[in-house]
Amino acid sequence: MIFKITLCVIIFVLVMIIFMSIVEGKIRDRQNEKIIWRIENIDKRDKVVTRTGGLAHDRNRTYSEIQNQNDKKTQ
Numbered sequence: 001m002i003f004k005i006t007l008c009v010i011i012f013v014l015v016m017i018i019f020m021s022i023v024e025g026k027i028r029d030r031q032n033e034k035i036i037w038r039i040e041n042i043d044k045r046d047k048v049v050t051r052t053g054g055l056a057h058d059r060n061r062t063y064s065e066i067q068n069q070n071d072k073k074t075q
Helices: 002-040 055-059 063-074
Strands: none
Touching: none
16 A cells, blocks of 8 residues: 555656756746847847948048037038
């Protein structure tokens, strides 16, 4: 009798572990899909534009050129 009860408890625990691992896997997949979607759409939403024409434009010029252009705009 004690063996049957022990066996039932062990089987119940194993079934719960399997069930919880399946649920956890589905939750993790949904979170990964959201992260991948954000990464794919980041170019459409987040564009950095500065007063001088954008970061890519600033990298090709020196700091003094950028400051001169800003001074001309404010005058």
